Amino acid sequence: MPLSAASSAREILTGLHEIMAARGTPQSKLDRVVDLIATALRSEVCSIYLLRDHVLELWATHGLRKEAVHVTRLEMGQGLVGVIAEEGRVLNLAEAAEHPQFVYRPETGEERYHSFAGVPIIRRESTIGTLAVQHAEPRRYADVEIEALQTVAMVLAELIAAARLTDGVGRRRARSSGMVRLAGLKLVSGMARGVAVFHQPRVVVEHTVAEDTEAERARVYAAFRRMREQIENMTRDAEFGTAGEHREILETYKMFAYDEGWARRINEAIDSGLTAEAAIERVQQRTRARMQEIDDPLLKERMHDLEDLANRLLRIVSGRMGTAAQTGLAKDAILIARNLGPAELLEYDRRRLKGVVLEEGSLTSHMVIVARALGIPVLGRVQDIRHLADEGDVILLDGDQGSLAVRPTGHMISTFEQRMTMSQRRRAEYAAIRGKPATTKDGLACQLMVNAGLAEDTAQLENSGADGIGLFRTEFQFLVAATLPGRESQYRLYRQVLDAAGDKPVVFRTVDIGGDKALPYLQDEKDESENPAMGWRALRLSLERSALMKAQARALIEAAGGRTLRVMFPMVSEPWEFDEAKQLFEKQIEWAVQAKRPTPAKIEYGCMLEVPSLAEVLDLLLPKLDFLSIGTNDLTQFLFAADRADPRLAQRYDWLSPAILRFLRRVIRQCREAGVPVRICGEMGGRPLEALALVGIGMESFSITPAAVGAIKAMIRSLDAGAARARLEQMLARPPRDFRRALLEWARKQEVVLG
Incomplete structure (x- = not known):
């Protein structure tokens, strides 16, 4: 089915917009959605699986047996649909049955279909379902077809979330009021005490379908100009702006800010009918998917730099620029983030910033190089830290041991401070x-x-x-x-x-x-x-x-x-x-x-x-x-x-x-x-x-x-x-x-x- 990703996606998005605006039950809307996608992509089968109680349930289909709807269920990681949902990645197969995770469900009547392609439906960085297409002819789907599916899945997430049809795999753990100990990867050694400060609230894209494509394009152009101006200012004013590797790091960062390929991909997403915010998020999703496939830690770090910039661009275009760096640090702080770019770290008041805790992070990170030069302890790969700590919680960060304590007891604080005092005393003895x-x-x-x-x-x-x-x-x-x-x-x-x-x-x-x-x-x-x-x-x-x-x-x-x-x-x-x-x-x-x-x-x-x-x-x-x-x-x-x-x-x-x-x-x-x-x-x-x-x-x-x-x-x-x-x-x-x-x-x- 020869097609342009942008034109096909635009055709589907226009129809989705009408379906979402019309009256009807969520089920009737999803039934119309799969028919719409199948027609636009000239696909023999189109199916939507949604996650409920951690089980993927067939909610709507065009091409499979209707009696399988709400009957066919797959665990996370089970079958091709389960693999897509669990790993958050695309599958594109000429012969579905040859995949080691293939599971046959006789009630669907899918035995005559050979080819299979599926993409995750993602909402707020969590997979909430899977969108899949199938054909009887054994073949791999073209890149433009996969691109169209991914764009459609993004808009589908908004419809599904509005109808509250899924509980989502990324449901946050209830925050405990008690002390929590966590371990991580030692990135920069040192000990620090401070209150938890979140680097930035996540910008949630609420509106995905554009009403005026050119207006959205103008918003993105304006955001790009402002972002590049900010990066130029940081490069000029940074403590390391004159020489050394830190200069090279910021120059690499600036190179991404002026990358025409990145800007072109966002433009193409707008052409498909997305709003400026949704277009940036769509390209960002593609970057995250690529990161999952990359083994090279250095190339992965370049991808992190690009995502750092995408977050900055998203905040600018949405008018939500209030990172903790902009609002200022009122107390000694332990900064918490999923990841952090070198330029973002340099925006913070170093008198107040005592340590950094990341859910991701790596030893080769550009930010780590800068943090080490500044003497700021950094702990990386601390799972769920953004979900287990609240803004203002006291945190004890031990970069020497690779651990931290959230909401520590009074005894723990006293012991930690004694260790810090001993460490300072030892440093004084060594200095002597x-x-x-x-x-x-x-x-x-x-x-x-x-x-x-x-x-x-x-x-x-x-x-x-x-x-x-x-x-x-x-x-x-x-x-x-x-x-x-x-x-x-x-x-x-x-x-x-x-x-x-x-x-x-x-x-x-x-x-x-x-x-x-x-x-x-x-x-x-x-x-x-x-x-x-x-x-x-x-x-x-x-x-x-x-x-x-x-x-x-x-x-x-x-x-x-x-x-x-x-x-x-x-x-x-x-x-x-x-x-x-x-x-x-x-x-x-x-x-x-x-x-x-x-x-x-x-x-x-x-x-x-x-x-x-x-x-x-x-x-x-x-x-x-x-x-x-x-x-x-x-x-x-x-x-x-x-x-x-x-x-x-x-x-x-x-x-x-x-x-x-x-x-x-x-x-x-x-x-x-x-x-x-x-x-x-x-x-x-x-x-x-x-x-x-x-x-x-x-x-x-x-x-x-x-x-x-x-x-x-x-x-x-x-x-x-x-x-x-x-x-x-x-x-x-x-x-x-x-x-x-x-x-x-x-x-x-x-x-x-x-x-």
């Missing part, structure tokens, strides 16, 4: 030793460096008293950019970092992308393997994409002009990989000399030991290295075959296992014998008890998160390294059953400060 050396009681000098990834992170060198940057993750610039960063952009970042570090060393790790850090603008580099952490990533990918690595090499070489450049290659498995990477850099130095470009006074090459195989050929590699860094995060999961992201394996992923400590001790000794400096990079070195064990097996250099420097320095200054090494030798020779507890008891007896 910031300028003192990380030297043990018996005189062993240790080196404490920090991990970084943003230009702004260099401020942590002075704040923490660190000795330098032991790991600068260059891929962060790639992850937050909308397009591949060019050599000039990379040069500016690396130069800025080196200038800010001054005389302190900076170790640049070449870009580690691929695997679970896929870039949407490099589509063919996405790792489709079942274990992306062990897939086509890091140096493996960079050696294949030599142009990408050459650009980075030239940027680093020029940025370090006249200074020492320290380069580290990630995920080296065999010596030849290091050789190829070093050779690539050496050739770029030759190019820079010939082109009369700035070159480093000296260049030091190192690599990361993350892949266990490298330990077996260290004797071949060490003579070529200026330094070695041990990446404990990946190394440990590879050694134990235990995915560190899987909570079921948490007890098996223990850094105080004799297996990992013996492995590390062997590597440390081998490096010492070869005269090659070795450093620990990763979370293991940032935990006081684990760092104690590392000192005990001979480690003297650490690169850790800036927040951990104070605690590790305090531990080192309270430790007798000789006693620790003697104790670790005993424990590794005859490991106790509970290694962690045994070491903890020894540390307490020795009065080691563990924070």
Whole structure:
């Protein structure tokens, strides 16, 4: 059935408008609706299933047996109709019976129909039913047909809600008046207390069918102009508006605001007969559907940015701009939102905004990058927080533990405040030793460096008293950019970092992308393997994409002009990989000399030991290295075959296992014998008890998160390294059953400060 999505949808919407305005029972109206849709789409079958008491019931049909109406029922997730309703997604099948969830209902007489397409009927972000069409001919439905169905389903939701025919899958849980504990994903660490403030009330689209298409189009154009003006102002006035990754984040955000494709899709929805609000919501529904199908967290984050803008546009066009940022924060607040964009976060008064809680959110979120720079704790993936908390409820947010309490008891508040006071006291103690050396009681000098990834992170060198940057993750610039960063952009970042570090060393790790850090603008580099952490990533990918690595090499070489450049290659498995990477850099130095470009006074090459195989050929590699860094995060999961992201394996992923400590001790000794400096990079070195064990097996250099420097320095200054090494030798020779507890008891007896 060849058709235009807009014209067919407009024809149906005009008829729906008349049906909704006419007199009659809800049943008679729905009977007329399915006839109307079937005729307009030239469909042999059109059926509407509505959700009542969590069961999908056939309410109206054109083409199936009428006696099946109110008789055929499907559970959520049962049959094709149930799958659509439960997952909120479209199904488009040439052979319906071949789908694994297909369920045959003989009373419907549908056995002669092969093709099937269905879309969810959504009201206020909840699925309340399913709209389906069927044909005897086996074929997939065209995109324009699906588009028309989705537009019609949106308007149907208004009719169904007005008639109160469904209870909806998204019925809110009754809010409790008592205390509620919730867990979430730690996005930005820290502790905060404040009252619950909702970022924005949801704009509910009440009127979907337009009476004057051109008037609706004019409203959207005006809203676009105002929204773009707001984004321009935020970009100009933002605290990060001059340089760094935050500038790039806002530029990416602005790029979406000026995206003509987005504006065109909204225009097309208006052409189909929708109001301005309904057109924006229709395109937003399509974005949400796409997000469900996307596995790539970075591309998903781009979709979140687009939805953030759609919410802003919807508020403008509906005249409901009263977000909490606009009305102002009267008290210390914990902001609650389904999701939050970086520009929206920057609108808040940072003196009052103490923390953020999201129902969604991810570690790669642009908003999280900004929040971390502002020092605002963020907890993500807190299910139903918007339904379990009321505006003004007291909330205790523990970003360190990944939990929060809503309406806490007086005892809980008192305990929480004591912990906050202790945390502040500890920070004061760490600040007092910031300028003192990380030297043990018996005189062993240790080196404490920090991990970084943003230009702004260099401020942590002075704040923490660190000795330098032991790991600068260059891929962060790639992850937050909308397009591949060019050599000039990379040069500016690396130069800025080196200038800010001054005389302190900076170790640049070449870009580690691929695997679970896929870039949407490099589509063919996405790792489709079942274990992306062990897939086509890091140096493996960079050696294949030599142009990408050459650009980075030239940027680093020029940025370090006249200074020492320290380069580290990630995920080296065999010596030849290091050789190829070093050779690539050496050739770029030759190019820079010939082109009369700035070159480093000296260049030091190192690599990361993350892949266990490298330990077996260290004797071949060490003579070529200026330094070695041990990446404990990946190394440990590879050694134990235990995915560190899987909570079921948490007890098996223990850094105080004799297996990992013996492995590390062997590597440390081998490096010492070869005269090659070795450093620990990763979370293991940032935990006081684990760092104690590392000192005990001979480690003297650490690169850790800036927040951990104070605690590790305090531990080192309270430790007798000789006693620790003697104790670790005993424990590794005859490991106790509970290694962690045994070491903890020894540390307490020795009065080691563990924070």
